[in-house]
Amino acid sequence: MIQRSPSCDTTIGTALATAATTPEILSSLMTRIASGEREALRQLYQATSSKLFGVCLRILSDREESEDVLQDVFVTIWRRADRFDVTRASVMTWLSTIARNRSIDRLRARGPLAYAGTIDGLEIPDGADSAETLLSAADDRNKLQGCLSELDDRTQTVIRTAFFEGVTYETLARNMDAPLGTVKSWIRRGLAKLKGCLQS
Amino acid sequence: MSEAPDLSEAEAFAAEHALGVLDARERAEAETRMAKEPAFAADVEAWRHRLAPMLDAIEPVPAPQGVWTRIEAMLPANDNSAVMNKLRFWRNSAVGGFALAAASLAGVVVQVTQPPVVVQTPAPAPGQLLNASLTATSGQPQPLFVAAYDPDRKALIITSLLPAGADRDKVNQLWLIAGQDKPKSLGLIEPGKAKIIALPLEVMAKMSVGAKLAVSIEPEGGSKSPDGPSGPVIGLGELSRL
Numbered sequence: 414m415i416q417r418s419p420s421c422d423t424t425i426g427t428a429l430a431t432a433a434t435t436p437e438i439l440s441s442l443m444t445r446i447a448s449g450e451r452e453a454l455r456q457l458y459q460a461t462s463s464k465l466f467g468v469c470l471r472i473l474s475d476r477e478e479s480e481d482v483l484q485d486v487f488v489t490i491w492r493r494a495d496r497f498d499v500t501r502a503s504v505m506t507w508l509s510t511i512a513r514n515r516s517i518d519r520l521r522a523r524g525p526l527a528y529a530g531t532i533d534g535l536e537i538p539d540g541a542d543s544a545e546t547l548l549s550a551a552d553d554r555n556k557l558q559g560c561l562s563e564l565d566d567r568t569q570t571v572i573r574t575a576f577f578e579g580v581t582y583e584t585l586a587r588n589m590d591a592p593l594g595t596v597k598s599w600i601r602r603g604l605a606k607l608k609g610c611l612q613s
Numbered sequence: 614m615s616e617a618p619d620l621s622e623a624e625a626f627a628a629e630h631a632l633g634v635l636d637a638r639e640r641a642e643a644e645t646r647m648a649k650e651p652a653f654a655a656d657v658e659a660w661r662h663r664l665a666p667m668l669d670a671i672e673p674v675p676a677p678q679g680v681w682t683r684i685e686a687m688l689p690a691n692d693n694s695a696v697m698n699k700l701r702f703w704r705n706s707a708v709g710g711f712a713l714a715a716a717s718l719a720g721v722v723v724q725v726t727q728p729p730v731v732v733q734t735p736a737p738a739p740g741q742l743l744n745a746s747l748t749a750t751s752g753q754p755q756p757l758f759v760a761a762y763d764p765d766r767k768a769l770i771i772t773s774l775l776p777a778g779a780d781r782d783k784v785n786q787l788w789l790i791a792g793q794d795k796p797k798s799l800g801l802i803e804p805g806k807a808k809i810i811a812l813p814l815e816v817m818a819k820m821s822v823g824a825k826l827a828v829s830i831e832p833e834g835g836s837k838s839p840d841g842p843s844g845p846v847i848g849l850g851e852l853s854r855l
Contacts, residue, residue: 449689458681463673466680471671480680487684509668510661517633554666561667572632576667579633601620604628604660609617611663 439504446494454491461505462487465512472516472577482515489515517579560610568603571596624656631660631719689754745826747848757848758787758802758828762812762820769799769810769820786835788827788842791819796827797840824852 442591445453465486469479489511495509561569571585582600586593629635630643642644647654747758747761760771785804788796797816802808813826827849829842836843 435686440766451685454688455685458684462676462680464671467671467674468668470674476677480677483676483680484687486685486719488687491688496721506662508664510665512648513668514667519635554669557663557666558670574630576664581636582634583636600629600632600634601625603630604625605620606617608620608628608663 418536436503443494443497443504446491447497454487458487459491461508462478464505465508467604468509468512469516472513472579473520479516482519486512486515520579533572556611557607560607563610564603564606568599571600572603575600620681627653631657631664633791651835669728683752690751695757715806741854743820743822743852743854745850747826747828747850750846750849756850758826758850760826760850762852764817766809766811767814769812770807771802771810771826772807773802773804775804777803783830783844784833784835785847786831786842787829788829788845789816789819789824790827791821791824794819798835799826801835802828809840811814820852826850826852834843 430450435567439457441458442453442457444485446457456534466479466483469482469486473479473482486508493587517597561572564572567589571589574580575585580588582593583599585594619625626643626646626714630640630647635643643657647657711756727786741764743762745760745762747760748756757775758771758773760769762769775785784801786801787799787810790796791801798821799816800808802812810837827842827846829836829846830844831842832844847848
């Protein structure tokens with residue numbers, strides 16, 4: 414989702430101190446982490462931990478648990494950096510996805526009570542466009558937002574809820590008081606439409 | 614966009630897994646399929662990629678102080694993968710003679726085109742005691758060898774903590790890896806025994822903080838490769854000040 418940006422010749426140290434971290438810098442950090450350089454992991458932490466902590470907090474709504482998950486995420490990155498294919502995926506997407514998946518694992522581990530709340534009024538705060546956001550990343554985001562908003566409200570809500578809370582069909586069906594098969598077909602139709610829209 | 618074609622059953626399942634709506638049993642099934650079917654795994658990845666921009670909208674929140682310290686404490690005790698890669702490189706290049714020959718040739722070409730370099734003879738290093746604990750490269754990072762470098766005695770004292778008499782038809786060979794040099798053999802060491810290895814001056818010059826010592830398992834007589842270990846490296850450690 415993050416495209417290559419033309420200029421990236423700032424020195425890594427100063428670039429990481431500011432928010433202008435380019436995909437190239439993140440990629441080179443991943444390569445160095447894969448070869449066992451701790452300093453590179455520290456720099457990656459400086460560059461991305463706020464973003465990833467935000468993801469954990471958004472899903473878990475609990476600072477202590479989010480800290481645990483954030484730790485787990487970076488230890489995972491350290492162990493698995495060699496599996497990351499710089500040519501195939503964006504570093505930020507990879508990292509955010511790990512943070513999201515780990516947070517959801519944690520949420521599920523809390524047990525069924527965690528899903529007791531209704532999903533009405535679920536609000537996804539749309540982060541203001543901060544200066545550091547890469548234009549191309551913002552493009553991807555805007556495109557997805559645009560495509561999601563073309564879905565009917567109910568389908569949008571179930572997709573967002575599933576994504577941010579990792580709730581199963583069964584829980585969604587219970588919370589929405591709808592048959593499981595119906596919820597499933599809303600989501601499958603919604604995802605098919607989403608794919609079509611993103612491709613267009 | 615209302616007329617989008619339905620997803621195939623496999624892709625729908627991949628999308629549901631990426632979205633997170635599957636129950637525990639179905640998730641396990643999806644993970645198994647990802648491991649077995651590259652096409653299915655690619656579908657899941659593609660869907661994760663499609664959905665990930667939703668995460669971009671989340672505001673960053675500075676992580677509390679102290680998290681990094683805890684992460685650092687959780688990393689494996691020895692940060693050795695770079696050296697292990699290098700050792701593997703030398704092992705592989707010993708096998709792939711062509712690559713090595715090509716590399717040496719490249720080296721020659723570079724040397725010819727470089728302007729002459731004035732070599733300054735380094736002043737004799739002031740005596741500095743160094744030590745290293747060589748820990749196991751797999752499993753628990755327990756120490757397998759301890760080494761002490763004594764510049765006054767011009768020697769390295771290495772003690773094997775392995776049980777004496779283990780593995781009689783194999784030997785343990787000690788290596789020094791300094792800077793960009795290929796691993797240099799410092800000789801064979803016996804399990805359970807201490808050994809004093811006299812060091813020539815040019816080796817002493819390389820005994821500095823950060824240089825690594827490694828022990829590999831080799832056939833009797835030591836590594837047959839002129840370029841480094843031919844067998845697995847079992848212990849690795851870094852020289853540091855006492």
